[in-house]
Amino acid sequence: MLNTALKSEPSSLHSEYLLEIDNISKAFPGVIALNKVSFHLRPGTVHALMGENGAGKSTLMKIIAGIQGHDSGSLRVRGEECNFSSPIEAINKGIAMIHQELNLMPFMTVAENIWISREPKNSLGLISHDKLMQKTAELFAKLKINIHPETLVRELSVANRQMVEIAKAVSYNSDVLIMDEPTSALAEKEVEHLFEIINTLRAEGKGIIYITHKMDELFEIADEVSIFRDGQMVGCHPAADLTRDKVIQLMVGREITQMFPKQEVDIGDVVMSVRGLSDGLHFSDVSFDLRAGEILGFAGLVGSGRTNVVETLFGVTPAVAGSISIFGNDVQIHSPHDAMGQGMALLTEDRKETGCFLGLTVQENMQMAVLRDRYTSNGFVKQGELEQVCEEMRDMLAIKTPSLEQIIGNLSGGNQQKALIARWLMTNPRILFLDEPTRGIDVGAKAEIHRLVSALAAKGLAVILISSEMPEVLGMSDRILVMHEGKVTGILDRAEANQVKIMELASG
Template sequence: MKTVANTLLQLNDITKEFPGVLALSKVQLDIREGEVLALVGENGAGKSTLIKILTGALDGWSGEILWKGKPLDVHHPWEAQQAGISTIYQELTLCPALSVAENVFLGREPRRANGLIDWAKMNRMTRETLARLKVDVPPTAQVASLTVANQQLIEIARALTMNAQLIIMDEPTSSLSEHEVATLMGIIKDLRAEGVSILYISHKFEEIFEVSDRISVLRDGEYIGTMDTKDAELDEVLSMMVGRTVNIRFQKRTNEIGEVVFSVNNLTAAGVFENISFDLRQGEILGISGLVGAGRTEMARAIFGIDRVDSGEMTVYGSPCRIPRSPKEALKLGIGFLPEDRKDQGLVLMMSIQSNVTMPSLAKNKQNFTIKFKQEEKLVDGYVEKLSIKTPSIEQLAQNLSGGNQQKVVIAKWLASQSKILIFDEPTRGIDVGAKAEIYELMNELVAQGYSIIMISSELPEVMGMSDRVMIMHEGKVAGIFSKDEITPESVMGYATGMSS
């Protein structure tokens, strides 16, 4: 790869092989001083492996890393930090019980001549760094008391106190609201203006096109190419990512929406949500929008019997019933739930695809206390084919699947249980663009077959593109329910922020 004069980091022929898997093959990449380089690719493209090599968390690779034109050989995260490379992972690495200042200088605390920590100096330096990021948080505040957005900014502050010249951001906005995303975008632009380089990894193209200077693409462990963002077209980037044309535009459905199959009335959990009332029709996708903390997920968990409510009424297929007190009761009513955290709540990662899919329907696949494994295999094979789950075998462990395929396994689980009312909480969070298109297509197929879907999403284009109606929540209450033709991005955000009524 040709070296540009202001190149900060250059990767030449980076190759990493795991037993039976070539994770990276002669990858080329360069990052320039004071630029934001977006790194994109489907899940499994090699992005995470590349980050681990850059940060010294993974050894046993071949190739060359040049830092400011000189060879850099990192075998430990501390060596990467010493060079000027810091990483902010999707899963934050802070110590919640410690203060902001303690987290910012953890392991690097300024000390007095007697060896004791200089608390005044540490708090002052933390305050100065936070001011640089326009963060109004006391250095003595406990990290556990902060919002996710502010915790992310504490991670950035820690990187800056290490004099990081390159900050790697891995899916930094996955848990942020629209307002918090806008704040982070502004901070990234400020850092770039100060000469800090950012390697920005995300599946959210609206952010990539807003904040990046160039876009580099990986596919199947190989470097595909780099383009200037100002000259890039979304369709071109997607084609480079997946090796085929991908249509993530939302298709208009022609299925007929039927009668009401599910409704709740005045659903209340004190201090969480209040007087939630809505209905869901057969063949409909009801989108639920709102800012982080609006009570959307909590409401979904209550409907599925995970969390208790104080009051409310529920009707399923025209019959009044009590609010489920457990997922088992919800399952008997024909309700399935795809949680926002599929790894912790939707799957047992150390179990096979077959075991995960059949878990809620074991009673249907046994006779005289004996599981009918052949019947199970036939059932699961059918869903693997129907949902296009990419796996060599239904015995594959769930942890070894990509995010999109894990999501499909959770969906298959509820379809196998014969649930016809499905709650999808953030169905495309953390999955690549190709898998997103497949999930959208699958949702359209399901409602065409008579299923009904409640879809909670923080992505406004997704809510507007996929929903037949949209319910907007604000501070635990329903701010409004609108048809697809009535909503605009401005109106959704107006109701979600409480500015409209």
């Protein structure tokens, strides 16, 4: 991470607020999302927003960005009263937003995505591709982004797509820039790069609203911090006046005494044995054993092949070499259905692209993996049994939703993630793959999920936990498998693992 000394002093060029929110309220059916919230953004500052999932942060940002309207209260940009009815109106007033869920067009080039609807034209009124490339190259040079403008977005890694989203927002030259979990898909080196960009923008007098669940980032980059709980603003403080414990207490209304409640359990027999596994593209010659009751952490830098290994084990992508045995029996996994038949479950890395069916209800999403095999009889759904199980899962995971009939796309990212975990727990798996299970989730929900994972392992489940967050891997794992460029570079026991050893192995 960048040294905090790199944080520039807030600009004193302007004394007025860039953005003023006063007594904003917003209600949805069954939920008061915002209750008389006030928020002010100064020029040349980074103002962080903290709060549990569902606390109201994203709703407020959508109102500021013109995605949603508000029921009451006022919004002023540089003193001018505004009531946006579309994102274009907000952009025209100098407000741009980088969304947590990426919104790029995969079959268009990087340049086309950045300048869509703003393409430079030639004398005939047609798009000038030369000028399009030139403008993109100049923007990337300013931001020190090393991506070719003509690359198709679908060919980029998730991390590079995130950098394109950031560049697109910066391209509007907005006075107010909203960043919603901008580092969720970035490795440490890329986070440092992002912070350099933020410091440059701050020095230019821009105001940045920064939503994050990562405490280290909060204290490294923020000047001020506003904390939300249950749709209300519960405090606004200079970052220098806060501690980690104080932020957590304000967010959740209680102290969290143990972030990684790892239970010590007896590790059982080998459940899965993998030997010489290769997919011919992303990884090769991967071997390891996974035991009952064990949490095996997968660590490595972005592009190391961690996710690809798990996707091959689950039958999403084919293996070209190697063997997999379950409880001592060799198995052939050609599809996710084969994997589920062997007692496997996979929580995928990207809940929007490969997890949630955003237009369906919470219950429809939860029941997706078990409906056909367990809750039908003679072609009819056992609706009563299914609803009861889904209700039990909602209560166990503390999913915040007015009802199971709520559209899942209306839930916060963390509650969507909990619904996906419920989906797979309903299959009663013996082997559970968790790929970035707490990405974009607040500290309270993280602790709940960590407690759940530890309890599942204590009941004998074999768990593979992939995480880009070093404290999570170290805090939750019995052993840690480290990868570099598609190869296993080491497997560390819990007692010997530390951040330095993991980074040495992850760097090859």
